[in-house]
Amino acid sequence: MSTTHGETRRDRARDPGDALKKPSLDKDLEKLVHVEAATRTLAGSFAAPALALLFLGCSGVLAGVYSGVSTDAALVIFAAILGGYMALNIGANDVANNVGPAVGARALTMTGALLIAAVFESAGALLAGGDVVSTISKGIIDPARVADSQTFIWAMMAALVSSALWVNLATWVGAPVSTTHAVVGGVAGAGIAAAGWSLVNWPTMGAIAASWVISPVLGGVIAALFLAFIKVNLIYREDKIAAARKWIPLLVAIMAGAFAWYLSIKGFQKIWRPDTTTITLVTIGTFAGVWALMRPLIRRQSRGMENRNQSLRRLFRIPLIFSAALLSFAHGANDVANAVAPLAAILHSVQFGDVAAKVAIPMWVMLxxxxxxxxxxxxxxxxxxxxxxxxxxxxxxxxxYCVALSAAVTVIVASWLGLPVSSTHIAVGAVFGVGFFREYYTRRSKRRRELVRRNSDPLPDIPEDEMMSRKLVRRAHFLTVVAAWVVTVPASALLAAVVFWGLTTFVPAF
Incomplete structure (x- = not known):
């Protein structure tokens, strides 16, 4: 026994690193684990394109079965595939504005946000989406000036291709853009290529260009005002819980009233078209009812909470989730037309051989x-x-919540003033407004420190020069987004003109 132990000790002494070496079996297993992980990553990278292609194929099949078109069926099938491609890009880019702030605030997980947005976007499109849409988005071109239905169909095809490609590129770059503006640019570019510059309604184009500035600025200012209100009346109060019981029901009621107004105007067009008096009564009634309901709910929820900012965050979490759902519903009701209006217009022209200012949307197109x-x-x-x-x-x-509240209220203010606005620009502008207001508020450090002196959540000791130079909005993202907004309409228009020329030059007449 002693000899054996002695030999073992001598062996270790000769090569002390042997004890640290992994057996060959462990090395092989570790390599297999890395290969398996790489395989999963590679399979995941192919899964999304495969599912997207499957959906586009199903869109074509749906058009072939339910369109009722015998002649030129291939044209309608191709248009349905393009409409599906546009819808995919709207979902990839535009919906982020509705649920992104809730995910960033950790009120929703990514999975929860995707589920809520998908359900309410689909519900808004199917239940509240209009059954009749304008074939020419926002009255950009005059259909009476289009030479014939064949030219019109190629123009709508070009508009779909260009707007979808541009939104796809913007998503890849990481810039949320207005899909409505992409469609407007595509329609304008294709119209110019088809019949010249006189075809375009330039005052309408000018109003849309004005919305590049109006939408984000209005959204940002309103979001900043709401955040200032919350800071002054809730965050920097000695008794935060009492302040929350007083003001949170009011803020939630404002959100509910805004959505009641918006949905009365924009939604449920298939079953209900109220007059101005009815809309006003519905808005006021919703505001009063939600305010009366939220007061006891917030009081009960806040019972026993500590007098801290963390408690306020918890009280805002559920209203924020509901606001994300309502924003998604409203977006689905309003923006599904960006994907299906050109498709419905093409279907009508193929079926009846004319160009109509407004067309009905079949259910399979809406799906x-x-x-x-x-x-x-x-x-x-x-x-x-x-x-x-x-x-x-x-x-x-x-x-x-300030971002969501701003998105709802800004649409109402803009509609009341008759201003053309983009929901995407409003929501992202509200995010910028919140960030820039925080920068401004941080720079007023003396006033800020005086307000939080009695706060139970003390601020960290930040040097004055560091606080003055701190940037709370990432400038790289800001510049990327603004640049994408500015070039969306001209880029879509130019791309549509090129696509229209390609279609009319290389594709045989039908």
């Missing part, structure tokens, strides 16, 4: 738009959701 938006959100939406929710500026439930 392509609704489910395409939801699928695009699931497959490609997380990138933009993270960017809007966390990478522009840091979010918490109170800031995120």
């Amino acid at each position: 392509i738009g609704a489910f395409g938006i939801s699928l695009g959100l699931f497959l490609y939406g997380p990138k933009l959701i993270r960017m809007v929710g966390a990478q522009i500026t840091k979010m918490n439930p109170m800031r995120a």
